[in-house]
Amino acid sequence: MKVSVPADRNQIQNPDQKQSESMDLLTSTQSIIKDAVQKLGFTDEMYELLKEPLRMITVRIPVRMDNGSIKIFTGYRSQHNDAVGPTKGGVRFHPEVNEAEVKALSIWMSLKCGITNLPYGGGKGGIICDPRKMSFGELERLSRGYVRAISQIVGPTKDIPAPDVYTNSQIMAWMMDEYSRIREFDSPGFITGKPVVLGGSQGRETATARGVTICIEEAVKKKGIKLQGARIIVQGFGNAGSFLAKFMHDSGAQVIGISDAHGALYDPEGLDIEYLLDRRDSFGTVTNLFSDIITNQELLEKECDILVPAAISNQITAQNAEHIKASIVVEAANGPTTLEATKILDRRGVLLVPDILASAGGVTVSYFEWVQNNQGYYWSEEEVTTKLRKVMVDSFDDIYQMSQKHQVDMRLAAYMVGIRKHAEASHYRGWV
Ligand SMILES: NC(=O)C1=CN([C@@H]2O[C@H](COP(=O)(O)OP(=O)(O)OC[C@H]3O[C@@H](n4cnc5c(N)ncnc54)[C@H](O)[C@@H]3O)[C@@H](O)[C@H]2O)C=CC1
Ligand SMILES: O=C(O)CCC(=O)C(=O)O
Structure with a gap:
């Protein structure tokens, strides 16, 4: 782990906007939970519990x-x-x-x-x-x-x-x-994401990116786009973003933009992902090595087929949602798109795969790690990846079907699928 990075290299861009919108994350989440709970037919008391x-x-x-x-x-x-x-x-x-x-x-x-x-x-x-x-x-x-x-x-x-x-x-x-x-x-079962020698699971390091990759594979099918040759922009080059860029590159897609907290790199002809992976530091910073960088906000609005925000929250907002060129947005990060921007993208026909689905590969393999720790018997990477694929494909299908059935956007559909089990369990326990 590198520890002595000069402060100005890693300054967070647009801190004022993030700070004010960050307070909205809870409020906007609560408003979607309210919709989801109502649509599923649970009571107002259930919303009060879950909000x-x-x-x-x-x-x-x-x-x-x-x-x-x-x-x-x-x-x-x-x-x-x-x-x-x-x-x-x-x-x-x-x-x-x-x-x-x-x-x-x-x-x-x-x-x-x-x-x-x-x-x-x-x-x-x-x-x-x-x-x-x-x-x-x-x-x-x-x-x-x-x-x-x-x-x-x-x-x-x-x-x-x-x-x-x-x-x-x-x-x-x-x-x-x-x-x-x-x-x-x-x-060992106290925490997941450990080094493999301490009971970590094979495949946990790449799990979030694998899950995002599986969602992209499902999303392109829905949109009738071929992954081979598709142009992809990934914001964030840490655990989620860098492995995703690698998997996309390995699948024959063209990664034309990446970024980190310092700035963004963009090349419509495709970036040298192997080189960037080799040079990034342990905090997912690599653009500081280049002089011809653009801002994160500029990158998000560049021409591409698939946009993957994989860094921080509140990146796609009402200010830039109209200018997003991608026809598929897959949220590897938690909370990268505001509620208002979600509505704009939906109205514009952009297929948005929400964070609570797209980034669920990490916690899924964390669960596998915990199961392995509890039983003291460890699985191969192939076993982990096969199990992860099934979970992600089934989850994508459930949410896509829910969105079609109720004619709601993928985010609300994901909330409906996601909240139901907690509401039912709370009810059976006699809490509400
Ligand atoms: N690591 C995991 O297993 C999971 C991560 N996530 C989410 O994925 C996102 C990224 O997480 P990780 O890759 O694990 O983090 P990380 O710490 O490995 O990498 C973070 C990346 O974001 C960049 N970044 C930080 N501030 C930025 C800014 N202001 N503008 C642009 N880029 C910025 C960093 O330079 C770095 O490239 C987060 O939203 C996280 O919550 C979601 C599920 C699981
Ligand atoms: O692996 C886990 O248990 C949790 C990962 C996580 O924090 C997330 O999905 O946001």
Whole structure:
């Protein structure tokens, strides 16, 4: 992991817009949940239960920095609904993490687990920090401190964390080690996305991108486009975006644009993906090596067949949705398209594969990892990929059919498919 990236290289673009829209993530999620619950015929009480997480903990984590000072970090863990089973979801390290965002992300995790029929509710965590400006030692102390702070409410049968933005298998390893020390027994099933030698699953590293790839394969069939030769733009070159660019390149599609927090690269003739993969750093930054870059916003509006936002939230908004040229948008990131932009894209006939479906490959293989940890028997990558494909294809079909049957956009259809299991389980438990 590289740790000493100069601050100005990684500045977040358009921070004002993101900050104000980020507060809307929860509100817009709640409004879609309301529609979905009503369309499924559940009561208003059910909406009241599901519109907010059951639990949200804020923790303060003291960390000794390398210069000897103590810095106090703020972290969160949100558990949306545990009627179906333990909650599950990643931990994000990012300077713009906030309470509303973590809550929304935990609700989306419930929806993803509902869509893919995993025995989990949704959870999510985050720490306000910039790991790009922290040393290896500081990151380890922060990761361990977070686990100590949340240890009472997490565990293999309670709430199982995983990687998300700017966290990786090394951070999962430190967290698993800390939890195992606290509990005084080895607990690989406490967390997923671990290194394979510590009980990680084959195929987890590439799972999110694989799931997105399967959704793209299904989406092009619906639109009558050939993947071979299709022009693809991918925003974000981290875990999700970089492996996706590779899979698309390997399938014969033409990756004509990629980006990271620093900027974007665009070449209508196709980019040298192998070279870019080789040169990207551990935070998914590569455009800093080039001088002829454009902005992320410019990239999103370039001519292409398939656009994949795979970075952060609120990227396709009412401001740019009319200018998106792609006929298919597949959301690898969580929350990249606002509610208003979703409506604009739908009106324009763009097929939008929503985040809670497209990015569900990660949690699906995390589930496989947890199952393998629980049984102590490990699967080959081929087995994992075959199982993942079935889950993703079935989930895509369920949502596509729901959208056709109810004449609603794919996002609302995905919410309907995703929320149903949690509503039914909450009802059977006698909560509502
Ligand atoms: N890693 C996983 O298993 C899953 C990730 N996701 C979602 O996918 C998205 C990307 O996550 P990862 O690839 O894991 O993160 P990552 O930390 O590996 O990579 C993040 C990428 O986004 C870029 N980025 C950061 N800020 C940006 C900005 N302001 N503008 C443009 N690009 C920016 C970074 O430079 C980097 O290329 C997130 O929304 C995450 O929640 C969703 C499901 C699972
Ligand atoms: O792998 C997991 O458990 C969760 C991944 C995640 O955080 C997400 O899908 O947003």
